Amino acid sequence: MSEPLIQDQEDIAGRLAADAYFADITVLIQRRGVTESDIEVALSVLNEKIGKIGACAILAMPSIVPDNPDTPNPEYFIELGVQVITAAMFNENTASGGTGKQAEEIAERVRQLIHRVPIGRSTYSFNRMEPVDRPEGQVSYGVIFRRRHGDVALQRCGIPLIEPDEGATPVEVTLSAQPGDAPIWYTLDDTYPSSANPNATLYTAPFTIAAAARLRAAAQKTGLQQSGVAEATFT
Numbered sequence: 001m002s003e004p005l006i007q008d009q010e011d012i013a014g015r016l017a018a019d020a021y022f023a024d025i026t027v028l029i030q031r032r033g034v035t036e037s038d039i040e041v042a043l044s045v046l047n048e049k050i051g052k053i054g055a056c057a058i059l060a061m062p063s064i065v066p067d068n069p070d071t072p073n074p075e076y077f078i079e080l081g082v083q084v085i086t087a088a089m090f091n092e093n094t095a096s097g098g099t100g101k102q103a104e105e106i107a108e109r110v111r112q113l114i115h116r117v118p119i120g121r122s123t124y125s126f127n128r129m130e131p132v133d134r135p136e137g138q139v140s141y142g143v144i145f146r147r148r149h150g151d152v153a154l155q156r157c158g159i160p161l162i163e164p165d166e167g168a169t170p171v172e173v174t175l176s177a178q179p180g181d182a183p184i185w186y187t188l189d190d191t192y193p194s195s196a197n198p199n200a201t202l203y204t205a206p207f208t209i210a211a212a213a214r215l216r217a218a219a220q221k222t223g224l225q226q227s228g229v230a231e232a233t234f235t
Contacts (some may be wrong), residue, residue, distance in 0.1 A: 054091025
């Protein structure tokens with residue numbers, strides 16, 4: 001996970017915890033390894049945050065949702081969710097120290113605190129609020145925020161050119177790639193052509209294919225992404 005995204009999680013959790021409304025509600029971050037035992041402690045009399053019990057909020061792990069998959073560079077939404085959980089046994093009994101704050105009310109406060117507020121170098125927008133299944137006696141809602149993101153284009157080698165690209169054997173074959181100094185690896189056994197494949201051969205000069213085979217070739221160069229695979233069938 002990238003450092004900025006980790007920081008976003010930390011900042012959202014920090015913003016919730018800093019709000020006076022959350023003074024009696026424990027805020028947890030799932031990435032730190034939240035377990036069911038942690039949740040039970042946060043909801044029960046073992047917690048007693050400023051003398052109140054029965055509610056907690058968990059900053060969930062992020063999700064990546066694709067958007068416009070036909071673009072050359074991946075475009076997607078990053079979704080961060082806050083799961084609000086209340087335990088009726090403790091939470092609604094204010095006389096015994098419950099917060100008295102309903103899950104729906106807490107979720108609404110989360111929405112107000114995070115929607116369109118700059119978080120580090122990011123701004124998340126409220127996307128949806130949905131119930132989350134929890135054990136009997138607990139009420140839970142997920143409040144989901146999202147921001148659009150696109151990857152920087154990765155420079156890659158051009159797909160090698162195979163000449164000729166079909167025909168009968170025996171045949172002499174020449175391979176070329178862009179950039180011109182990109183090493184080309186090829187196979188004749190239908191396996192993936194790359195330097196990591198012990199069955200692949202590094203192209204150095206035109207070679208002869210003596211028997212029917214499918215030639216597969218790809219270019220790879222340090223600092224560039226590997227090319228796609230070029231294929232040619234010879235009979």
